[in-house]
Amino acid sequence: MPVPLFDTRTPLQPFWHELTAKAVEVLDAGSYILGPEVEAFEREFAAYLEVGHAIGVANGTDALTIALRALGVGPGDEVVVPSFTFYASAEAIPPTGARPVFCDVDPETACVTAETVRAALTPRTKAVIVVDLFGNVAPIEEIAALGIPVVEDAAQAAGARGPGGRRAGTLGAVGTFSFFPSKNLGAFGDGGAVVTDDAEIAERVRMLRFHGSRDKVSFELVGYNSRLDELQAALLRVALPHLDAWAHGRRAAAALYEAEGLGEHVGLPVTVEGAEPAWHLYVIRDQRADELAAALKAAGIGQKAYYRVPTHRQPAMAQWAPGTELPATEELARTHLAIPMSPVLSEAQAAEVVAAVRGAK
């Protein structure tokens, strides 16, 4: 039985009629940019997160750039960011005029720690981008205690919780989300959000996403055209009430892998202390990850090495990483492998995946 890496369609099946009806409603309403659906989604997403403000933007990459700009990051500044993440976490920095400074991660959780961030700080550090990688939740309180504003890149962690039950995305000064279709809360195209408790930051984010203007008459900042579409917002409103159940399904899928004995064969994902993850990707570690990937592929099991070349060694980033040495990042880049994960992964599918892993050993 083949098992796909993702299953974005099955979880939506029970709501398909609601989604298509909503899409028609928006088309009929004729308001497509920053209308009532975006406003309602922003209100509902903020309420879900228990945060003061949520602002819809065009995607998770813009969300990061705009969050940094709203914090006052600009030319001459440095922003610390992990290298072991999706490229966009770092790519969002240079458009502000600041330079990325790459830090290492914990070799087990794959998230940054206060120690790895501290090692990258300089007097020019203006912000830290902390990534809740794979749906884990990084130890943000400890990192925030270093005294530098934290931008929490929660693109992969919608539905997760940090210590004290606080929602992923609300643990730093500003949080950012991506609603890319395969994400935990996926749209039907691109989308993103910036969230914060700080009213002034929220106001700057609102201006920045709209050409630096409050009223389309006076333009106070050089901003962006980066808005969440009305149609995407409307569809996200249908999905949002199900996010917690899906996150639960992702944790249940992880528990199935454990119960099937996957940990006897490969390194399992390690939860950051105090976190309740919402596994966006289920990423195992193995010294011969490429061989394992080939065997799984032959057995019809979805698998992918997402970050074999870590961000600081990508051609466009090399200029900001001369002599950068990140041993845990290099080790994880070599050994990680994502295997199937979805909110609806069945016991039979988990057993099939674990049998294929066992057979490859």
Ligand SMILES: Cc1ncc(COP(=O)(O)O)c(C=O)c1O
């Ligand atoms: C950790 C991380 N940050 C940022 C992004 C960028 O989001 P988007 O693709 O919506 O621009 C993504 C996903 O694509 C991501 O996984």
